[in-house]
Amino acid sequence: MRVGSHRYKHNNMKQLCIVVLLVSVFGLSLQKSTPQDPHYVAAVVEYNRLSTDVKNNTERYVSLIQDAAQQNADIVVFPELTLTNSQYTFEVPINGLVKEQPVPALYPSGYDEAIVAISKAALDNQIYVVINGREAMDCTLATTRAVEYCPEQKAYIFNTNVVFDRKGAIIDRYRKINLFGEPAHTPALRPDLGKFQTDFGVTFGHFVCFDLMFQVPAVQVVQKEAIKNIIFPTMWFSELPYLTAVQIQEAYAYSLDVNFLGSGANNVRVGSAGSGIYSGKAGALISTMPGLPATRLLVATVPKVPGQITEPFAGPIYDNPTEHDNLKLIVDPSLASHHSKLLVPGYQEITLEDGDVSCTFRVKLSRRNGAEAVHYRAFVRDGTTRADRRDLGVVGCLLSACRTDDVASCPYKFTKNEENPIEELEIKMKTYRNEYNTSQHCNNIQYYPTSFRYNHFPLSSKNFTFTMSSEENCESENEIQDNVSVFQKELISKSKREEISFKLEVPQKELVSFGIFGRIYTRDEDHSLEPMVGESSNELYGFTDY
Ligand SMILES: *[C@@H]1O[C@H](CO)[C@@H](O)[C@H](O)[C@H]1NC(C)=O
Ligand SMILES: *[C@@H]1O[C@H](CO)[C@@H](O)[C@H](O)[C@H]1NC(C)=O
């Protein structure tokens, strides 16, 4: 049984008294999920920072924590770098003071003000809280060096998640491993994963923003630690065709088959927006992609087994289309150089190849109605892409809307009166077979089904099917593996191909992009430590005082 304060607001005094009595007899435990419950209640915040003043943001955080608790949330997650500012840091001495005084609210003289206030809000409202901010660690001090890993005697600043339990205690600290245009920050000194347990029987993994793109931590934390629930504070800069915020959050939850709590910083002017709570292959329990400045608290009941939904859920929060265009969307500048072919009205089957990847498109387009209707183009990709001085291994098969028949006009986010309905669409991709990485304990390749509609949300998973041949043939593969030598195994895996099918189940007219995005992590190269030659660092965060 759950008793929510929002419920008794509208009732009469007598009922109010009964509720108050129940709460005082059983305490707040009435509102908490237990290890036996098949689900828990999660909240994520889409947060628009109105001011860079830390006090102001701390107060607004505290009030959002109260709102989340009043809706029975067991845990609430805040975005990346929206509490602190470019001048402000806090300390999280998890190997020092936290061991003796784990609850900053009960030891305010030892901790930073913002940390004390969040701890107090977690304690007062009996809720788990995850925040992110700029963490200072002063390795010039012998006391720090005595308990922390300090490769150099200097003051470090990290981009850090801090987790508080219901008693206000700090229970975990995770430092972002993969920075993105943050010259003031140092990446985690060691690739430590973020992970914590809760009193409702769920273990969470957590990482930050750009980390999502990498084997460590995004794939490793799920597969090595057998974790099914992920927390993701972010300030994501949406990029077409594959990497808009809700699109990639939902695709990650689907591909890794996890529950995913994504909390996004809202700054639409620079292209940052998008939050949601997703449950494995069932997709978004609730999601938002505001085109206007907005702070929103999203709450959902999350099944502990990803995808096994029994409770009603809201799904995407659709905003007025007139508000969409204020959200800046970056476009992958390399798209026009990929192999591609313009699609024609009616039915066609075409195959495109690049490197070792082939994409077969079976597609039926409507007859284009009027000169305004969008064009569609098919793309294939086998290579690497540049992102903030890193080369990332990528493969892809993609269908993209384009404004004209010119490849330079793709992708094109069109509007209702430019629709050109897609009646049938199946993409068959022949590509690299994943190999399990036995030293990292996770996949070397991960494939994501992704889509983007002009309303800024991906397709519901009810409207597509995504199948991989390796997952269907798991058993026969194990049989072979038990018998043959390591050398033979290698030959088999090299000759083996992955076959992926990504197919529409229902005709669609809002599709801007629809494709299989694959990350080949073994191709990744990090150039961020090399000296810069005529190239300026990508300082997106620099725009806005983070
Ligand atoms: C925070 O700052 C904004 C903008 O100045 C203001 O509108 C808001 O009332 C402030 N909130 C708090 C809690 O101080
Ligand atoms: C495992 O992953 C690491 C890091 O991505 C990589 O350097 C290494 O080559 C991989 N090992 C194998 C056997 O694939």
Ligand SMILES: *[C@@H]1O[C@H](CO)[C@@H](O)[C@H](O)[C@H]1NC(C)=O
């Ligand atoms: C599936 O697609 C159809 C056609 O676009 C749409 O009407 C329907 O709402 C979609 N289903 C879900 C669950 O989103």
Ligand SMILES: *[C@@H]1O[C@H](CO)[C@@H](O)[C@H](O)[C@H]1NC(C)=O
């Ligand atoms: C594997 O080995 C067993 C016993 O050594 C044998 O009976 C079986 O046929 C072998 N299977 C394959 C696929 O080689």
